[in-house]
Amino acid sequence: MTRNTPTREECARLDARDPLARFRSEFVLPEGTIYLDGNSLGALPAATPERVAALVEQEWGQHLVRSWNDAGWWEKPRDLGAKVAPLIGAAAHEVVVGDGTSANLFKVLVAALRLNPRRRVVVGESGNFPTDLYITQGVTELMGVSERRYDPRRQSLREALAPGDAAVVLLSHVDYHTGELRDMAEITRMAHESGALVVWDLCHSVGALPVHLSECGVDFAVGCTYKYLNGGPGAPAFTYAAERHHDTARQPLSGWHGHARPFDFAGEYQPAEGATRFLSGSQPLVADAALEASLDMWLRADLGEVRAKSLAMTELFIELTAAAGFGVVTPLPAARRGSQVSLSHPDGYPVMQALIERGVIGDFRAPDVLRFGFTPLYVGYVDVFDAAACLRDVVETGVWRAPRFSRRSQVT
Amino acid sequence: MTRNTPTREECARLDARDPLARFRSEFVLPEGTIYLDGNSLGALPAATPERVAALVEQEWGQHLVRSWNDAGWWEKPRDLGAKVAPLIGAAAHEVVVGDGTSANLFKVLVAALRLNPRRRVVVGESGNFPTDLYITQGVTELMGVSERRYDPRRQSLREALAPGDAAVVLLSHVDYHTGELRDMAEITRMAHESGALVVWDLCHSVGALPVHLSECGVDFAVGCTYKYLNGGPGAPAFTYAAERHHDTARQPLSGWHGHARPFDFAGEYQPAEGATRFLSGSQPLVADAALEASLDMWLRADLGEVRAKSLAMTELFIELTAAAGFGVVTPLPAARRGSQVSLSHPDGYPVMQALIERGVIGDFRAPDVLRFGFTPLYVGYVDVFDAAACLRDVVETGVWRAPRFSRRSQVT
Numbered sequence: 001m002t003r004n005t006p007t008r009e010e011c012a013r014l015d016a017r018d019p020l021a022r023f024r025s026e027f028v029l030p031e032g033t034i035y036l037d038g039n040s041l042g043a044l045p046a047a048t049p050e051r052v053a054a055l056v057e058q059e060w061g062q063h064l065v066r067s068w069n070d071a072g073w074w075e076k077p078r079d080l081g082a083k084v085a086p087l088i089g090a091a092a093h094e095v096v097v098g099d100g101t102s103a104n105l106f107k108v109l110v111a112a113l114r115l116n117p118r119r120r121v122v123v124g125e126s127g128n129f130p131t132d133l134y135i136t137q138g139v140t141e142l143m144g145v146s147e148r149r150y151d152p153r154r155q156s157l158r159e160a161l162a163p164g165d166a167a168v169v170l171l172s173h174v175d176y177h178t179g180e181l182r183d184m185a186e187i188t189r190m191a192h193e194s195g196a197l198v199v200w201d202l203c204h205s206v207g208a209l210p211v212h213l214s215e216c217g218v219d220f221a222v223g224c225t226y227k228y229l230n231g232g233p234g235a236p237a238f239t240y241a242a243e244r245h246h247d248t249a250r251q252p253l254s255g256w257h258g259h260a261r262p263f264d265f266a267g268e269y270q271p272a273e274g275a276t277r278f279l280s281g282s283q284p285l286v287a288d289a290a291l292e293a294s295l296d297m298w299l300r301a302d303l304g305e306v307r308a309k310s311l312a313m314t315e316l317f318i319e320l321t322a323a324a325g326f327g328v329v330t331p332l333p334a335a336r337r338g339s340q341v342s343l344s345h346p347d348g349y350p351v352m353q354a355l356i357e358r359g360v361i362g363d364f365r366a367p368d369v370l371r372f373g374f375t376p377l378y379v380g381y382v383d384v385f386d387a388a389a390c391l392r393d394v395v396e397t398g399v400w401r402a403p404r405f406s407r408r409s410q411v412t
Numbered sequence: 413m414t415r416n417t418p419t420r421e422e423c424a425r426l427d428a429r430d431p432l433a434r435f436r437s438e439f440v441l442p443e444g445t446i447y448l449d450g451n452s453l454g455a456l457p458a459a460t461p462e463r464v465a466a467l468v469e470q471e472w473g474q475h476l477v478r479s480w481n482d483a484g485w486w487e488k489p490r491d492l493g494a495k496v497a498p499l500i501g502a503a504a505h506e507v508v509v510g511d512g513t514s515a516n517l518f519k520v521l522v523a524a525l526r527l528n529p530r531r532r533v534v535v536g537e538s539g540n541f542p543t544d545l546y547i548t549q550g551v552t553e554l555m556g557v558s559e560r561r562y563d564p565r566r567q568s569l570r571e572a573l574a575p576g577d578a579a580v581v582l583l584s585h586v587d588y589h590t591g592e593l594r595d596m597a598e599i600t601r602m603a604h605e606s607g608a609l610v611v612w613d614l615c616h617s618v619g620a621l622p623v624h625l626s627e628c629g630v631d632f633a634v635g636c637t638y639k640y641l642n643g644g645p646g647a648p649a650f651t652y653a654a655e656r657h658h659d660t661a662r663q664p665l666s667g668w669h670g671h672a673r674p675f676d677f678a679g680e681y682q683p684a685e686g687a688t689r690f691l692s693g694s695q696p697l698v699a700d701a702a703l704e705a706s707l708d709m710w711l712r713a714d715l716g717e718v719r720a721k722s723l724a725m726t727e728l729f730i731e732l733t734a735a736a737g738f739g740v741v742t743p744l745p746a747a748r749r750g751s752q753v754s755l756s757h758p759d760g761y762p763v764m765q766a767l768i769e770r771g772v773i774g775d776f777r778a779p780d781v782l783r784f785g786f787t788p789l790y791v792g793y794v795d796v797f798d799a800a801a802c803l804r805d806v807v808e809t810g811v812w813r814a815p816r817f818s819r820r821s822q823v824t
Contacts, residue, residue, distance in 0.1 A: 044468065044472050056456065056461050062442045064447060067645070100692060100693035102665060130678065139664065141664065143554070233471075233697040235698075237693075256542045258546075267542075268545075281515065281649075282636070282638070282645070282646040286645070286698050286699045287699045363477065
C-alpha cells in the first residue's frame with residue numbers, strides 16, 4: 001500500500017458521505033458476506049419477493065388469463081423496454097425486453113446483415129464473450145457470410161475494417177474478462193465511416209455506467225438484465241433498435257408477438273412498428289415481475305453518481321491490492337474501465353475459492369483471472385477495504401494451498 | 413338435451429368416483445369461477461408460490477451466484493426436460509426446457525432442413541397457429557427454401573406431399589382453433605415415406621393427453637408449458653430431438669449453454685451431446701421454479717386417467733350444449749378430439765364476454781369461435797354441467813346483447 005491509501009476509517013467516512021448509500025437497504029444480502037460478483041448475478045432487491053408473489057398469487061392465481069389484458073401482460077415487453085431505455089440512452093420505443101441475450105444477438109445480427117446486403121463480413125474481437133462468438137458463427141454459417149475476428153492486442157479495429165467489406169461490427173461495451181470499457185462513440189463512428197453497422201453487447205455495462213446509444217448513433221444493441229440490473233437469475237434480456245431502422249429491419253424469429261396485428265391471427269407475417277418487431281413469442285411473466293421490481297428501483301438511481309462511485313471503488317481496490325503480487329488485467333485509466341477489476345494469479349482458482357470461504361464472493365475465469373465486480377448500489381467503501389484486506393491475507397498466508405480449494409466445481 | 417343426458421346429480425356421482433379428484437386441492441382457483449381456459453393459461457398449482465419464493469429468497473437472495481452449482485441452476489434445462497419427457501413419450505436426454513416455443517420452432521426447423529438438404533420445401537397447414545406460420549416464413553426466407561401450405565378441408569397431406577420435394581412437415585398435434593387431434597403415428601409414417609422429416613407442435617396436446625413421440629418415430633417436437641402443464645404465464649418451452657439426430661443436428665442459435673464444454677470459454681462452437689445442443693443462453697430461473705413445482709405434480713398424474721376424463725368431459729359438454737344453437741367445430745369422434753371444445757356462434761365475442769361475467773371463463777378466437785378447455789386435474793363433471801347450463805342461459809336469455817359485452821379489449 002502506498003502512503004496515500006485510505007484507511008478503513010477514511011473508507012467509513014466515504015460511505016457516510018455516499019449519496020447512493022440509501023440504496024443499500026433496498027437489497028437483501030446474506031450476513032457476513034461481501035458480494036463482489038454482481039457483474040455475474042446481481043443481488044436481490046428487497047422489493048422483488050413481494051412483486052413476484054403478487055404476480056403469481058394474484059395476477060396468475062386469481063385473475064388467470066384475464067391478466068393478459070387487465071394486468072398489462074401483453075404490453076410487458078414494451079413497458080419493461082421503456083424502463084430500460086433511460087439506462088442506455090435510448091427512446092422508449094427503441095427497446096423491448098424479452099428472450100435471452102443469445103437469441104437477441106441472433107436477431108439483430110441477421111437484421112443488420114440484411115440492412116447492409118452488399119457487405120459479407122461480420123467483424124468482432126476474438127476474445128469476446130463466447131456466446132457472442134458462437135452466435136456469430138451460427139448466423140454467418142446460416143447466411144453464407146464470413147466472419148473476421150481480430151485480437152485487439154495485435155491488430156486495431158481500423159486494420160480489421162481496412163478491407164472495406166465489413167457489414168457489421170459486433171463488440172462488447174465492457175469486456176467480460178478484462179473489464180475493459182470500449183469507446184462507444186469513437187468505435188461506432190469508425191465503423192460507420194467504413195460502411196458497417198454496429199451491434200453493441202451491453203451485458204457488462206448496463207447498470208454499471210451511463211450508456212449513450214442514441215448519442216453515439218448505435219444501430220443495434222442487446223444486453224442482459226441479471227448482472228448490474230439485478231433482474232434475477234437468467235432474467236429476460238433486452239434489444240435496442242435505432243429508430244431509423246424500425247421500418248426496414250427484418251429479424252427472422254418472426255413470432256406472433258412481433259406481428260403488427262397479432263390478434264387478427266392472419267396467415268401472413270407483417271412486422272409490427274418500432275422495436276416490437278424484435279419480439280417473438282410469449283415471455284415468462286414471473287421473471288418479468290422480478291425484473292420490473294428492480295427496474296423501478298433503478299429509475300430512481302443517478303447513473304452519474306453510480307459511475308463516480310464505481311470508479312472510486314475500482315481504483316481503491318486496485319490500490320489496496322497493489323502490493324499483493326497480482327497482475328492487474330483491467331486497464332488503469334478510468335475512461336477504459338468498466339465496473340469490474342480483473343486480477344491475474346497463476347493459482348487464481350484456489351485463491352478465489354479460499355476467498356469465497358471467507359465470505360468475499362468474486363469469481364474465476366480461466367486460465368488465471370479473478371474477477372471482482374463493484375456495484376455502487378449495494379457495495380460500500382468499507383466493503384472494498386475489507387475485501388482487499390481479506391484477499392491480501394489469503395495470498396500472504398497461503399491458505400489457498402489447502403487441497404479443498406483446488407477441487408473444481410462443474411460451473412465456475 | 414337428449415333423454416340420456418346426465419343430470420347434475422349424476423355428474424356429482426361421476427366426480428365422487430373420479431380417480432383424479434384428489435388433484436383438485438392441489439390447485440388455487442378463484443372463488444365462484446369455473447375455469448375453462450386452461451388450454452390458454454393453466455391454473456396455479458398450490459405448491460408453486462412457495463417454490464418460487466424459495467428460489468427468489470433463498471437460492472438467489474442468500475446463495476447468490478453459488479446457486480449455479482449448489483442449487484443445480486446450470487442443469488435445470490436438462491432436469492426439467494427429464495420431467496417433461498414421460499409426458500411426451502420421450503427419453504430424458506431427448507428433451508430440454510428453455511426459450512419460447514417460437515424460438516424453439518426456429519431451431520428445430522433449421523436443424524431439420526439441414527438434415528434433409530436435397531429437399532427444399534416445408535409443408536404445413538394453412539390454419540396452423542400463427543406463430544408456426546410466421547416462424548416458418550422466417551426460416552424459409554432466411555434459408556432460401558420454400559413453403560407449401562395446404563388447407564386440410566380442401567387437400568390431404570398426401571396430396572401436399574405428392575411432389576416428393578418436402579424436406580420437413582410441421583403440424584400441430586391438436587389444432588388451437590378447432591381442437592382437432594391429429595393422428596401422429598399415421599402422419600409421421602406418411603411424411604417419412606415421402607422422404608420428409610416431421611416437426612410436431614405439442615402446445616395443445618402436452619398434458620391434455622398421452623403423447624408418444626418415440627413410438628411414433630417423430631424427429632423433432634416443441635411445446636409450451638403454460639397451458640395444460642400449468643407452468644405459469646409465458647413459462648419456458650421445451651424442445652424434443654430424437655436420439656438418432658443427436659450427433660448430426662445443428663441449430664443456429666448456438667449460444668454457450670449448448671456448447672460441449674461451456675466453461676472452457678473456447679473460441680469455437682462445438683455442440684454438446686444430446687438435446688443440450690438445442691440450448692442457447694441462460695434461462696429465467698424464477699420461471700423455471702414455477703414450472704418445476706407443476707411438473708413435480710404432473711409426474712404423479714396418470715395420463716391414461718387424464719385422457720379418459722378429458723374425453724368424458726368434452727363429450728358431456730358437447731351433449732349439454734347441443735340444443736343451444738351453436739355449431740360444433742371440434743370433431744365428434746373421440747380419436748380426433750383434443751381436450752378442448754370449440755363452438756361457433758355469429759356473436760361469439762359478446763356471448764363469451766357475458767359468460768365470463770357470470771364466472772365461466774373460456775375464450776374467443778376470431779371470427780366466431782368460443783373455446784372451452786377441459787383440464788382433468790382441476791375441472792370436474794359438475795363444473796361441466798354448470799358451465800353448460802350457464803352458456804345455455806346466456807344464449808337463451810339474450811343477455812349477451814347488452815352493449816358492454818361488445819367492447820373489444822386489446823387482447824382477446
